[in-house]
Amino acid sequence: MTLAFDDRSERRLLWRNRLATWTPRLVLLPTLIASVVYVLVFTLWTFWISLSNSTLLPDLSYGGIKHYVALWNHARWHVAYTNLFLFGALYVTGSLVLGTVLAILIDQRIRAEALWRTIYLYPLAISFVVTGTAWRWILEPTTGIQQMLRNLGWESATFDWIIDRDMAIYCVVLAGMWQASGFAMALILAGLRSVDQDLVKAAQIDGASMARIYRKVLLPAIRPIFLAVLVILLQFAIKTFDLVAALTGGGPGLATNVPAIYVYDLMFQRGQIGQGAAAAIMILLALAVVLVPYALYTIWRQRREAAHG
Amino acid sequence: MTKDLPRIAGAAAALLALTTGAAVAEPKTNLLHQWATGSDAAAIAKLGEMFAAAGGTWEQTSIAGHTANTLAKLRADVVAGNAPPAVQLKGPEIAEWNATGMTANLDEVATAGNWESVVAPELLPVMKPAGSWVAVPMNIHRVNWMWSSPKAMEAAGVEAVPATWEEFNAACEKVVAAGLTCVAHGSFDWTDATTFDSIVYGMDIDLYRAAFVEGDAEAIRSQGMIDAFAQFRRVVDWMDPGMPGRPWEEAMAMMTNGEAAFFFMGDWAIGTLNAAGLQEGTDYVCTQAPVDWGGNGYILNADSVVFFAQDDADYAEGSTLLANTIMSPEFQTIFNQAKGSIPARMDVDMSQGFNPCQVKSQQDLAAAIEAETLVRSMAHNMTVPQSQRGAMMEVITEFVNSDMSPEDAANMMADAVEMN
């Protein structure tokens, strides 16, 4: 009798243990399936399409690397791919620097901190479809800053970057920084606040100036945060689409084309789905250039931390 | 099997409709189009009203902005196995989609409506790319208009609107000497290409046909094209530096208020001119863009609606009704009075309610058909496939916004066309 009872309770325990191991995996399953479809299947499908004969509609017959050849023979793609790196580098470093400056300024025990923070953070809340129009008005020489300065009596004032093919990309960078630097500020500020305050006090007692404390103590302490900001900004940079579409439409000429616009244009406007897919794969490749070193760094850091306990 | 079910059901429903009388199928449609705002939207709303008045259930999917948005929507729907019943598509796109075998056959309605004899002949191969009607035209736009400012011309001492490119160059020099801008322009790929359409066509109509209608790379590489680019460079040099990204309405305002003398744009400009209360003759003058070969020229652009085959009998019935409504003289009149274009039907009476430029457009169209000078527009996607047109427009807009030489431009364009 007791034996049977024990057996049953043991079995129940066993069953419960099994359930305990399997519940988390079962709950995770929908996400895993969704991710396999979304990340893996979608990417492999696109890769296959980039090697297929697809034009107007997806066509799965194998066509070789002709779309990649055509892509790299296309002057516009060179402009777009170069812009990705130029824009990416300036936008990411610019947002990072601006975000750091703002975070440090806000960190000075200022009044109405929440208000300042909201002012710098709000651009991320509004679609660029909306704010792009406003930026266009501001940068356009005949309607914006230049016109205003001239109306004020400074007849020779000139600010016409947006219509200058060599300078227009910097307008895109400027508007992009405006949108994203608040986000960098929020992350960096959060990081600064999480640094052990005793460290700062110790440095202060040693007589270090504030500038020195930031440079030597606070900013180095939040290096992982900079890395995270960097990755999120790069992810934004690589996906940049509506920023350019709303601000310059890729012009003047082709000067501000970026890969995401190229992909969209070829796949849907031109009916060259294969070449558009090839361009998308090249975007992912550019992404890998950024992600692989980051992943390696993360693994290396984890190993080192594990080694040091 | 399951995939066939709706089709079988549709056929059954159609059969049912036949046996129990035509009243059973309830015509429905959902038109996918780009006329999203303002007077365009109002004109389409009128189409909806007429469709509903004829007993149909009207729905529309209006997608604003870049054409790529509409085409992305169309592709996604087709890929999802859910082709929309009616879509606003143009020129070679009609042929491309016709080749997929997914379009509906409108021959029966066309015969009943006698479309063959009333539609402008240049549009027939576009609407029936493989011999059967799959699309209906809504209008005919003229692309090679030149809008001139009497005020600016008077100020510069230009006596008559220039008729040839040589006269145009001479006039521009006077205008510039008078301290005015000669060519009002807002640079986008399509506006740049609109201007270049008129230049190539005006200088050499055979070159235009070979290069822009046939997409012949050799013609594009020829001396004629280099000369056209050289003339284009002169025209570009007469535009003011503020042109990149300027909306065309603002450029047109420069012409109507006399700051600039000439403005190249299709007749969709008429809607805005009418809305501003401006009068032809006093505020602006419309003439064809200069031609060096004398006579009457006409570069044509037409909007059209393509129909996709539907399994649902209601939608199939709706397509017939919508096609008939679009082709009705009544709709063609209302729509085109709002759009500045002229009816795609040649038999519509235009004596009432049209702008003088529109009346002139219809006369010139007839004359151009007579003289065999009518061509379709490359800039407005009526000739070569999108892949080639896109490549051509890239070169054109780069040319406008850089100091590329005419030789380089012609070569680049030929290379691009050969590749696509």
Add this chain to the structure above:
Amino acid sequence: MADATLVRDFDPLATGSAARRVRSKALVYALLTLFAAFYLLPIGIVLLNSFRELPDIARTGFFAVPETLTLQPWREALTSFCLAGACEGIRPFYLNSILMAVPATIISTAFGLLNGYILSMWRFRGSEWVFGFVTLGVFLPAQMTLLPWAYVLGNAGLTNTIWGLILIHTVQGLAFTTLFCRNYFVNIPDDLIKAARIDGAGFWRIFRKIVLPLSPPIVIVTVIWQFTGIWNDFLYGVVFSSGDRQPITSALIALTAGATSVRHHNVEAAATILAAIPPLLIYLFGGKYFVRGLTQGAVK
């Protein structure tokens, strides 16, 4: 790391002489004001022009002191402005956006919480790989996923339905919400969970009794991130909705493209601001938690 302090407990500028302190404070506020002007300029311009008369704008441009102020553009934007083929203002599209953004935000946040909980406290062999793999979803360009999504929605019978859009935004959001929540939960001390397990608490009980009560900051982060992201997307809205069921941002792209009809800049300005109100409100009220939540989550 302990709870993040929201205000420094010392004043970095409180060093040196009184005069120097005043000077540096003045400099800080001057810089803050200068930057604030840069950040507020675009919204300020839009706001200003939304109260102006059209002829006034046409005469003096977008940067000018208005001659008269009017509420008419706002009335028009709400009730009679023609967008996406209908002339009923932006109101109908508002509802579409809410019907899409609210469920997608809730579902993706709920899954994110569960996933984060599992990937930090119920780790199993390979769970780190699962995490890394799910996170990769953050990086796919939307243009690339349009056609695959069309296949998926077509086969699921969800084309041109609000549920299709909810599905897309949920799946795309999973990568972000899982990333945020997992990195947040990693900071909850293991002892807490171990003790609960020894007491016999199971998977769901620990989630309900321990994890959920600790979650509000990260919930606010994911809600802000997801809601604004979904609200502001126009591409999926354009491609995967039909008729009058478009979300508001998709309807508004009409304003960025060169339309062939006359522009009503003042009404457009009012419409764009009206469209931005929900995400702005969320930022205003959630902003405090956004900074706190991020401290503990995404950046680890």
